[in-house]
Amino acid sequence: MTESTPAAAKIGDQLPQIVYGPISRTTLALYAGASGDHNPIHIDSDMAKSAGLDDVFAQGMLSFGVLARVPKSWAGTENLRAFGIRFVSMTQVHDVITCAGEIVEIFHDSGEKRARISLAATAQDGRKTLTGEAVVALPADLK
Amino acid sequence: MTDQMVAANPTGIFDRSKKGTRLRPVVIPIERGRIRFFARVLGETDPIHFDVGEARAMGYPDLVAPPSFFMSIEAAANEERARLGQTPVLKLINCDYRYLLHGDEHYEYFGLMFAGDEVSLTTTIVGFYEKKGGIMEFVTIESSLSHPVRGLLIRERRTLLHRLG
Numbered sequence: 001m002t003e004s005t006p007a008a009a010k011i012g013d014q015l016p017q018i019v020y021g022p023i024s025r026t027t028l029a030l031y032a033g034a035s036g037d038h039n040p041i042h043i044d045s046d047m048a049k050s051a052g053l054d055d056v057f058a059q060g061m062l063s064f065g066v067l068a069r070v071p072k073s074w075a076g077t078e079n080l081r082a083f084g085i086r087f088v089s090m091t092q093v094h095d096v097i098t099c100a101g102e103i104v105e106i107f108h109d110s111g112e113k114r115a116r117i118s119l120a121a122t123a124q125d126g127r128k129t130l131t132g133e134a135v136v137a138l139p140a141d142l143k
Numbered sequence: 144m145t146d147q148m149v150a151a152n153p154t155g156i157f158d159r160s161k162k163g164t165r166l167r168p169v170v171i172p173i174e175r176g177r178i179r180f181f182a183r184v185l186g187e188t189d190p191i192h193f194d195v196g197e198a199r200a201m202g203y204p205d206l207v208a209p210p211s212f213f214m215s216i217e218a219a220a221n222e223e224r225a226r227l228g229q230t231p232v233l234k235l236i237n238c239d240y241r242y243l244l245h246g247d248e249h250y251e252y253f254g255l256m257f258a259g260d261e262v263s264l265t266t267t268i269v270g271f272y273e274k275k276g277g278i279m280e281f282v283t284i285e286s287s288l289s290h291p292v293r294g295l296l297i298r299e300r301r302t303l304l305h306r307l308g
Contacts, residue, residue, distance in 0.1 A: 040240060
């Protein structure tokens with residue numbers, strides 16, 4: 001399969017995948033520090049147990065940030081127009097997530113050619129953890 | 144019990160009286176080190192997040208923040224509010240971390256964020272609703288991030304929920 005490029009984008013194109021993990025407790029601590037989101041449920045197993053969970057679980061926004069790399073790396077940061085996702089299941093410690101995107105629509109808006117990209121993050125056992133979509137600006141067609 | 148009946152007499156944890164509250168804007172400086180740290184944890188390799196020389200060679204004024212860096216600015220805004228004696232958003236609406244989950248998160252992008260920027264964050268508590276007879280209660284929060292010269296950079300909308308059963 002030939003690699004999809006923004007200049008030749010068409011519906012059905014798969015964007016290069018990003019595989020992230022295994023997600024360790026260190027990853028969770030580092031993301032808490034880097035993001036400033038210090039919610040203890042992700043870094044303190046005593047707290048997680050007091051909430052009735054077996055263990056800490058990963059910050060949703062960690063996977064969100066990795067999934068955002070898929071459209072951003074393909075189209076360029078300055079061409080990302082929108083990015084939105086729904087958190088469909090928890091990402092657990094030791095998960096390896098695969099982030100994938102597919103072009104589902106090409107349209108014009110605000111004087112730009114744009115692509116809508118369907119996105120999903122999936123854990124190693126097939127569990128979907130995040131689903132969503134991005135809109136990116138594409139290079140204008142040559143006249 | 145229907146969701147409408149629960150809505151008329153909510154039994155959840157969120158402080159519903161905060162609906163419509165608009166928090167005072169907070170100004171946050173964007174630091175190079177913070178961008179590098181954040182980008183590294185996400186596994187980024189793009190030099191525009193790490194190398195000022197490379198970023199400038201690509202035509203940017205300084206390091207470029209990754210698209211989800213908004214999260215870090217929001218956390219900094221909450222710290223700044225605490226420092227100023229104001230109540231952070233999650234405390235204001237009475238979030239209980241034991242039951243709190245993130246439902247969805249949406250960004251619209253109008254411009255990039257660069258190291259050295261001082262950006263302003265405005266946040267509004269849009270409203271509350273419930274599902275499954277009140278076992279799940281939701282809050283919708285919207286924020287705008289803007290730069291004094293370049294204007295609106297990001298519009299954000301999120302849903303948080305308490306799972307109570």
